[in-house]
Amino acid sequence: MISACSVVPEQAAKPAPVQEIKEVEVAPELVPDEVVHSDNAQPIATDFGLIFIDRDMSFTGTLPCKKCPGVNYHINLYQNGKFEARREFIDRNVVELIEGSWQLDERTLHFTTQRQQMPSFQFASNQHLVMLDVAGKPIVSADNMTLTRQATVQKIDSRLPLLGMYQLKGNEASFTDCQTGESHQIAMTQHHLPMMRSYQTNPVINGKSVVATMTARKSPDNNQALFVDKFDQFWPGATCPNQAAPGSAQGVVWRLNSVSQIGVPQKLNIRMMFADNKLYGFSGCNNFNASYEQKDNQLKVMPVVSTRKHCADANFYEQQFTRQLQLADRIEVNQSKLQLFKDNAIIMEFTAAVN
Numbered sequence: 174m175i176s177a178c179s180v181v182p183e184q185a186a187k188p189a190p191v192q193e194i195k196e197v198e199v200a201p202e203l204v205p206d207e208v209v210h211s212d213n214a215q216p217i218a219t220d221f222g223l224i225f226i227d228r229d230m231s232f233t234g235t236l237p238c239k240k241c242p243g244v245n246y247h248i249n250l251y252q253n254g255k256f257e258a259r260r261e262f263i264d265r266n267v268v269e270l271i272e273g274s275w276q277l278d279e280r281t282l283h284f285t286t287q288r289q290q291m292p293s294f295q296f297a298s299n300q301h302l303v304m305l306d307v308a309g310k311p312i313v314s315a316d317n318m319t320l321t322r323q324a325t326v327q328k329i330d331s332r333l334p335l336l337g338m339y340q341l342k343g344n345e346a347s348f349t350d351c352q353t354g355e356s357h358q359i360a361m362t363q364h365h366l367p368m369m370r371s372y373q374t375n376p377v378i379n380g381k382s383v384v385a386t387m388t389a390r391k392s393p394d395n396n397q398a399l400f401v402d403k404f405d406q407f408w409p410g411a412t413c414p415n416q417a418a419p420g421s422a423q424g425v426v427w428r429l430n431s432v433s434q435i436g437v438p439q440k441l442n443i444r445m446m447f448a449d450n451k452l453y454g455f456s457g458c459n460n461f462n463a464s465y466e467q468k469d470n471q472l473k474v475m476p477v478v479s480t481r482k483h484c485a486d487a488n489f490y491e492q493q494f495t496r497q498l499q500l501a502d503r504i505e506v507n508q509s510k511l512q513l514f515k516d517n518a519i520i521m522e523f524t525a526a527v528n
Contacts, residue, residue, distance in 0.1 A: 351413035410448030458484035
């Protein structure tokens, strides 16, 4: 009875099972990039199908060349649609300054020029340009085909090796480029003074138009003035060569290409000229001259007289050049090349210098 009257406590409710809460990774809200107006800011392209040239850029690098060690490129792209470029063929003594306009087709960069041709490039990223072939396709090669963007815009080196007709009247000097036919006034600078003195003190050329070789740059404001960077020498008796076919050995400045079947570095600028039974020029380190006799194609060069400088990188070629020059017994001009022979074997080969 007692047990029947007692109150039985209710059974405690079982706690609800704890549900495992899984962490859900929430994607951050996409916020448009802040536009930074700063010349030092570098835009980073995330979609390489959309490249914008919204500031001036410089790209540089060395690209392959079929018959030379390479081609040094420096291209400046300007946001106004213009471009400037310097293209230097290594060991050919050829430098080209090119300008014009650019067009961007998605990632492909095309250039429009008046004279020289420029290859097209493709933006591999906003930091690299890859050269394309004539069909506009990437070139499959183990060689480097890429130009790299510089951190800041680099000024184009406008210096050029030139060969042309120089004349001084009073204190006004003029120069006509043999390669382009362009005429320029030469600015009165400290580097021009040695050139003037050499001209004025030489009675053979004073007051006359004479071929000169030098390194110079054009005025940046396009007023046709030339600034002499380095005077090389005058070539009395020389004329501007017919670049297609000089025709005659006399009166042409010749640049040495090979001696004893050995290629000669073009940076040495070994050059010579035949004029009035005299042979003279620059042998890579020293100036030289010699007398010679020629009957038809038969040639005899007398002992060479030269200055006595020592140049470690040039003396081997200089010795080969002067030695073979005095051994030559025949001379021929074949198209644009001058060839010297010994016993019917070619011992030296030259091309007409245009700079």
